[in-house]
Amino acid sequence: MERKSHRSEKENRIRKINSKIPGPKALPIVGNLHELKNDPLTRFQNWYEKYGAIYSIRMGNIDSVVLTGYPIIRKAFIENSNVFAPRYHRWSRLKLNGCRNLSGSNDELHTTLKKIVLSEMTPTRIKRMENHIAWECEKISKILDKHCESGLPFSLNMYCKLFSLNIIMRFLFGIDYSYENQENQEIVSLVMECFYHGGSAIMSDFIPIIRPFYKENKFFQLYTTLTGHINQLIENYKLEKSKKKSGAATSSEDEETIMGKLLEEFNNGSIGWDSLVSTCVDVLIGGTHTTSNTVIFSLIALANNPDCQDKLYDQIKNNRQMSKDELVVRHSVHRSSIPYLSLVIKETYRLYPVSLIGLPHVTSEDVEIGGYTIAKGTQIIQNIFASHKCEKTFPSPNSFIPERFIETGCNNMFGGGPTNLVHFGTGVRDCVGKSLADCEFYTLLATLINRYEFINPSTSKPLNDFGIIGVGFHPPDNQFFIKRRI
Template sequence: MDFLLLILGLCLSWWLLLALLYVTKRGNLSKVGKLPPGPRPLPLIGNLLELGSLPHMSLTKLASAHGPIMSLKLGRVTTVVVSSAPMAREILQTHDVSFSNRLIPDTITALQQDELGLPWIPVAPLWRNLRRICNVHLFAPKTLDSSQQIRRRKIQELLDYIGKYSETGSSVDIGEAGFTTTLNLLGNTTVSVDLADPTSESAKEFKELVWQIMVEAGKPNLADYFPVLKRLDPQGARRRMTGYFGRMFDVFDRIINERLQVREIPGSVRKNDMLDTLLELSENKEEGMDLFLMKHLFLDLFAAGTDTTSSTLEWAMAELLRNPDKLLKAQAELEQVIGRGNPVEESDIARLTYLQATVKETFRMHPAVPLLLPRRAGATVQVGSYTIPEGTQILVNVWAVGRDPDTWKDPNQFIPERFLGLDIDVKGQNFGLLPFGGGRRTCPGLPLAIRMLHLMLGSLLNSFNWELEDGVSPETMDMGEMFGLTLKKAQPVRAVPLMVTK
């Protein structure tokens, strides 16, 4: 409501001036070439009112009327939305070079995140250095293999925590438990510390902080649609984001300073984790690494890695509880391959084809970042018979791509079997399934996220049977969504775990 009032106030105050600018720019665009089709924009505000509270759904509905590539006017920003696998291929592969940089939301300029945050910086030397650090030092298979014991320990702590609910017959919040485990998995892999105690409020507070960052980055902001307002920050979004980033940096400052003090002690033993690796790069002045850049890299890892992984786990459990026959199939495979109640190892995942299919089907129906991160046309590009002008915002609606009936049969049904026997992965080469994006901007944390997600889901299914809490049946489960930069389940999944005996 506040957003709508701000829009109306803006319309009343600047009607004549912005109407003139709008008409002028539309005239200039018509000289450049033919934009993709789209809904007729209103003066000044364009198509802003058509986004709604769930823009991925609103844009999918618009695409059904205007086609898999369409243009909109969001305030002063020309936006092209693609909603099919062939169009996604055009953007993320054929013209990846032209569309590889970002259109930066105003909130992301807080504390120089747009200049130092890996997801946002342009493809340039700093970006290449950070990608190389991720690929060579942080997420290389050898590095991840060496930290398996950490993840094994954190998974056992998750099972012990769930076991307490099993003993009392009470329901557990799957999303909360998954977030705490994901946070501590990342914490121990990167900085060798737990960042949350599942029995305290710390995990819930950290989760709320991460979600606020996602909401602030994803919700409509007048400063993004009317750049002349950026200096005013009319909704206070950048100010709030500065506070959220600052609280995250305070956590990282404490951890980094404690490690630096330990490293100064003669004979101290190195942790050989990501933090030690980054500190050594900084001390040796390699890859442009320094302490401030290090904090931004940790911000990217923790903000993106915790929320997306735990949210996907919650959606997977929701779909399995809603489809008990699929749940039984997944558990039957675990029993056959591993034995019910036995620990799931990362080396087992390759043999658990139905578990893999379940995760892929969850990614298809519930991509963690439904519109990916916004791209910016670096040059005027011809896509098919349409012209995309330089500076245009590009949105890839992977939520719509995953539910496109031209690609997927019964797209709104949860059917893991559709992936069995098919060579389809989530690494950005199959354009009908793009939960981590594609092209050169594919998420660098994909290898770790995939390991953690399969390990957590497989362990929960193999160690416990699950029942919905009283009053909830598969038919009455609320599957509503809540939109930020990421997609969250509106109503938390609560289920009763029943211990499985070996």
């Protein structure tokens, strides 16, 4: 009884302090969840336009504050990073893995897990991994060459997913998969489904009466299956490692994997087995989808805007630093010599952010932001999608205009500078794999545009570019014609 009373007192305090923050009226029990059910992105954006950069909503019985726009997000997550850094622990994630994973943990455990992952994603390590990224570009190109020969439209989604899966598998386990093996495509499909259904546990997170049925949720079933697969990969990794120790000597590069570092910390007692496995799931799901989804969205946009695609190809083709027989456009070598490619990448991040509202945070103490006091214990949501669709910052926000990021001194000719992008999150809890994602995205997109022209099969309507909403933004499964350039 004391615990229940204390919890009610805490909730009442949060509600009282946050009551001065504007926002839509909430219903009993469901709060504003009923308004988010069918089209959450439009609803979040409409609320932003009506109530401003800071507004409050109630998700079930959980008081939440939504922050929109780079200035206010920076104020919170950079200038007040200690207050806004902690993750909010949703009930479903506590039941799933105790929030002891990389994305969900706080304090010392998060520091340890982040250090492990980042130790294998340093600029030096990523540069060494560029050979593997180049090999993956060659592998996917062989598949696309066959589609050029067939002359039939086809979907790119599975190939791009396998590309990113192989890169992240090399960082995790030092392995990769074949593009044409049906079993490997089933693994990608499992990861895709987890990413898609990850937001579906929302009702049990915020409405306690639904919680007894959480195991029937599709996401829990998929996550359990994926965890079993990860456990098998770990056992295979340990077996291969023991064979190598008893056999021929291996290079230091062969021994450098995230899994090797995780096992080392587990054996030292720094992390538990649940943290090890669930962090692998985080890296696998996040690493596979972040780059692949962004590349697919970029190709959709370039097919819908052939003038932009032609301009990008001309700049790649005329790049003086590239030899005529160089087919893979490497990030480390060419990133400063193809400026229009950087503009296309920024505009893709803006228009199609894979993370739409980010993972939730919680305030560790009362704090004043933008003239409002936000109570300690409030769930904080970063409204990334609406931040990138703000017409004051990005004129014609629904149009694909890479040129908007051309800088003239300190200003941007279209009003939206690169610092207004929050696609990887902001502050101490931003995406740990952002450097790898940039390298992958740059290399694959440039290489594909250098080799192929991507064409919309329809002459009457553009390719669908509105993604499917799950944990993140999923590109629709469009069909492309492609023509070989070289």
